Amino acid sequence: MSTVSTRPIAVAGVARAARVRRYGIWLAAAVVLLALPQLIRTGTAIAIMNQMGIAVVFALSFNMLLGQGGMLSFGHAVYFGLGGFIAAHVLNLAGRGTLWIPVPVLPLVGGLGGLAFAILFGSFSTRRAGTVFAMISLGVAELMAASSLIFDRFFGGEEGITTNRSKAPLLLGLEFTRDRQVYYLIAFWLFVSAIAMYAFSRTPVGRMANAVRDNPERAEFVGYSQNRVRFVSFCAAGFFAGIAGGLFAVNYEILTAENMGLNASGAVLLMTYIGGIGSFVGPVIGAVVFTFLQSMLSDYTGMWLLYLGILFLATVLFVPMGLAGVLMLHAPAWRARRIGRLVGPYLVTGALALVAAVGIIGILEMIHFVVAADTTRPTRRLFWVAVAPRTLTPWLGFAALVVAGALGARWAAPRAAAAFTEASRPAATS
């Protein structure tokens, strides 16, 4: 109390600075979203960015459950997929002139579809938290996966449901024939959804979701029903997952049962966790990194999921706060203006770890080549070098890289950690 009354001006200044920072971040995000397709102009890049935008909305909605509500769902893609299927069917109806729904509002249709199913399934699954909730979500996911084989007309069987966004009625003359135009649609809905989800986390019910996650009993004593709080979070998450599904329908113009299957639900868990479930920005980072790695790696190797799985498991074991959490750890060093001292030790450790990683990847790729790939060619290009996996030399070489890199990283890591502790030390009190 006394600090406030003696230094009101300073407090007001801090409050204004915080406001500027908060709105500034959103403004900067909007500028980046608008500028990206101007800076990176290739077709593949636009396609990847569209994919990223959809993944970001999906991952953010997933984190409303896992990070903010403490509910681990193995079936979140159900709402994504159902929202997408409904959007695709509505788009087909609009194309035939039965309904007047232009493309820009289609994600909202998907969102409402996701919401409807979230209300249906959430009404019983959110009665429990923890492991039982996870089990029910898995049961619902399996249920939908099996149902998709039965309801041919809605899910389109093996081929899925195809649609055509260019046949829908126009709104304000906006056309969506090219990927770039779709990009702006996705960017718009991404921006709006992100603001809405952030705002949700600041509302009383969003705050209560955190309370129910941390201690349901106390939340009940304060007078909130934990079931109701979980249910509201669940419905909101289903709604935004549906929006992501609607965007998917617009972007790819096809949906198959795979989009709502267990693997899709697993992928969103992976990307959210890798990014970090402890902060709002974590899923954004996770979705961008995951999508980038996925599209990059799948060009070079058939085992991209193995590498992402290793990354995921390493995150769970060693940095459960995720990438965003690691960045946050450096806030004290940043504030103390000592972040520069970390660059050297980090670069050394990172380079050595990279050497070990190259060795491991090389060995894995050679195993894959020997076991699975076509046996006509004797060599394979690995890291821009032709390698002959059926001879002993490359195995020894990559093994040497692993050993050298691992030993070096073990030597360097304590030094980097010491530098981190030193840099994070609070500034000396004067």
Add this chain to the structure above:
Amino acid sequence: MFQLIFFSLLNGLVYGMLLFMLSSGLTLIFGMMGVLNFAHASFYMLGAYFAFTLGLHIGFWPALVIAPVLVGLLGALVERQGLRRVHGFGHIAELIFTFGVAILIEEVVQLVWGRPAKSYQVPVLLDFPLFRVMSSSFPAYKAFMLVVAVAIFAFIFVILTRTRAGLIIQASLTHPGMVAMLGHNVPRVFMVVFGIGSALAALAGVIAGPVLGTFPGMAQVLGSIVFVVVVIGGLGSLTGAFVASLLIGIVQTFAVAMDVSVGGALAAVGVHVNPGSALHDLWKVTIAQVAPILPYVLLVLMLIVRPTGLFGTRET
């Protein structure tokens, strides 16, 4: 009709006992550590693949013993090095960890053995029909599966109820703190149980591989069903796992054998559904098609109506 019922019952029994071999380990691990092990079915898959590869070199019978032992050691390693590390972060983190392990094992299997299914064959010694009833025959291998499963059931039962080690395990299920006070190394008990559970899953894989197929998706196919069994039986209850395994096994085999649809039943009494109507898909669904859904409907219903499961004593 008798033939159909007889063979469905027998096949259901075999399938159910197979499910029990998986669910017994899973439910024990859950009861002790509160961890629902997502990777349990992955150990089952590893068992089948290990046995396939070992079988090429040393034959089926040694592989039947060696593969489960190897997988059991691997399971103990996963518990010691991984699960114990994330234990401090809570059950959600453990669940996520085992989920990651399951993904990794599936990818490694694809890496080492490739994507196509392996032709893991029934051993020649058991490749003959055991008996015939009317026009159908019952393969000896399925009888062998049944014998192994029953032997495992008896083995677990005796160990848990008649030996000192079983006493300690049972006590650790409910009173880990007190067991530790009495001087037992509870984390090591956990590790051993996790290893044995994994080994049992692998044994199930070894004997099921030739019948249900040995392919990278085999863990996912059975994994979710085993979860259903464990939840319906009551998490942590061996009796429940046994009853639920047989229940699900028999229900599924019977449902698959029935080619009756609601629309067909309606047509039999003179009501015909318009093929153009939106619900037409629903009416033409046969019970055989619904079979894969049934366990999950049961699961969801059970969790709503009786979250403790059939024989469970506590909620999660």
